[in-house]
Amino acid sequence: MTRREPCRSFAISVIQIITIICQVLTEEPRFAEPIPNVTVALGRDASLPCVVEHLGTYKVAWIHIDRQMILTIHRHVITRLARFSVSHDNAMTWLLHVSQVQQEDRGYYMCQVNTNPMISQVGYLQVVVPPNILDEESTQSAVAVRENQNISLVCKADGFPTPKIMWRREDGQPISVDRRKKVTVYEGDTLSLQRISRTEMGAYLCIATNAVPPSVSKRIIVDVEFSPMIWVPNQLVGAPAGTDVTVDCHTEAHPRAISYWVYDNVMVLPTKKYAINTEENSYRAHMKLTVRNLQTGDFGNYRCISKNSLGETEGSIRLYEIPMPSTSPKATEMKSNANKESVRRVNVSRSVSRVEAGTERPSVVRAQLDRAPDRDAAHHVYRPPHTQHVSGTKRIHCWRQSFLAIIVLVQVDLIV
Incomplete structure (x- = not known):
């Protein structure tokens, strides 16, 4: 019994191996994985894989379902389109190649094995096309x-x-x-x-x-x-003779307008006298005219004119003469004189008010002030008028008026 057991185990192993070989030889083909959907841009190359196990002696074929066209059988290309080909990696994968893909290549592709009954699977080739206007x-x-x-x-x-x-x-x-x-x-x-x-x-x-x-x-x-449109920023422009002045107009027009200046019914051309400048931006234009060394004959009405195929318009600018500004006195002198004059007026007014508060009349004070030049300017001494032929109360009254006038003038001189 002991010697028979190894022989029995060996026989069983051989039988198992033979069974497996038979199963392999007799097993039908099957697809190992599905065909993926492939997206490719127009004009590029694409490949569709078909993986088959246990193919044995069977054949693989590729068919374009939308066209109902057989492309390849085993290693042979059936279609006349040279852009299609097939390859086999000597294992389980069969590749359908499409070169320079066109829009008509878009659609479903079938990988078929000629078993009985036939087996097949389908994949989709998507052809995307960039936009075209x-x-x-x-x-x-x-x-x-x-x-x-x-x-x-x-x-x-x-x-x-x-x-x-x-x-x-x-x-x-x-x-x-x-x-x-x-x-x-x-x-x-x-x-x-x-x-x-x-x-x-x-x-x-x-x-x-x-x-x-x-x-x-x-x-x-x-x-x-x-049609053209014009607007003028300054319709009245003043400038002194002998100076330069610039006038301007703004225009809008399309199609592009012809723009120019007119003075005294004559078109103004660029010369030493006139400088013309036009700045354009899209349908807008800025016209500038500079008149140099203004003279009497340069003052008057200037017109800016713009015209195109749809119409014409113009703007008007009046150029007039203004006097040349004179030289103003120095500020220090004006300030000094003004201060003295104001002080003198203030003190005189104060003195007059004081006199008006006394017994004398304002006319008497004015009379004495009018006679102020009789004073000695060098010594600030007031010389009273002659009092001859004046006697009694009248002489005392005159001296009283003179004394008040002296007080007023002395105050003015001290302040000045």
């Missing part, structure tokens, strides 16, 4: 419209997925939508501008994007046409 279906690159009219800008694009259209202004300014609100970005393939104004003139960008790089854009220039 269709110029023939879109607004041309430059359009013109009269001010206060309506205009619609159209931008069409194709691609896969379907592109989204956005509008922006190139200068970053907002877009007026239906005259009720303003937006920085407007979405949609048609942009409608109602009662367009000159401030909406400029370049508009149509941008198409679908998350497949690169995004594309189209630039559409909108010209808003209107």
Whole structure:
């Protein structure tokens, strides 16, 4: 019994090995993993894998379901399209290669094994296409419209997925939508501008994007046409003879206007006498005229004129002569004289008020002040008038008036 047991164990092992080999040889093919969905950009290369276990003597075929077209069988390419090929890694993977993928290659692909019954699995090839603007279906690159009219800008694009259209202004300014609100970005393939104004003139960008790089854009220039307008900052300008003076006008016009100056019904041309400068920005212009060394014949009416194909307008500026400013006296002298004069007036007024408070009349005080030049200016001594032929009470009355006048004058001289 002991010798028979090893022989029995060996036999059992051999039988098990033979059973496994038979199972392997007789096991049907099966797919080890599903075919993944593959996304590729237009014009790139793509590959679809099909992994089959226990293929044995069976064959693998690739079929384009949407076209109902057999592409490959085993290692052979059946289709006449040179962009399709097949490869085998000598293991379980069969690869279908598509080079320079086109939009018609998009769809379902079947990997099939010719068992009985047949087995198969399906994968999807997604072909994405970057956006492309269709110029023939879109607004041309430059359009013109009269001010206060309506205009619609159209931008069409194709691609896969379907592109989204956005509008922006190139200068970053907002877009007026239906005259009720303003937006920085407007979405949609048609942009409608109602009662367009000159401030909406400029370049508009149509941008198409679908998350497949690169995004594309189209630039559409909108010209808003209107007749010229002029406004003058200063219609009256004064300047002295012999100086230089500059007058200016502001204009707006589109199409671009012809602007010039007229004086005395004659067009002003750049000379040594006249300097002309015009600064332009979009539809705006700033006209400047400088007249050098003004003379009598240079004063008068100057006109700035602007005209384009839609109309003409003008502005008027009156240039008149003003006297040359004189040299003013020194401030120190004016201050000194003013102070002395004010002090003298204050003291005189105080003295007069004091006299008025006495018994004498104001007319007597004025008379004595009028006779003030009779005093000796060098010694500040007042010389009274002659009192001959005056006697009694009249002489005393005159001396009293003279004494009061002396007090007033002495006070004035001391203060001065």
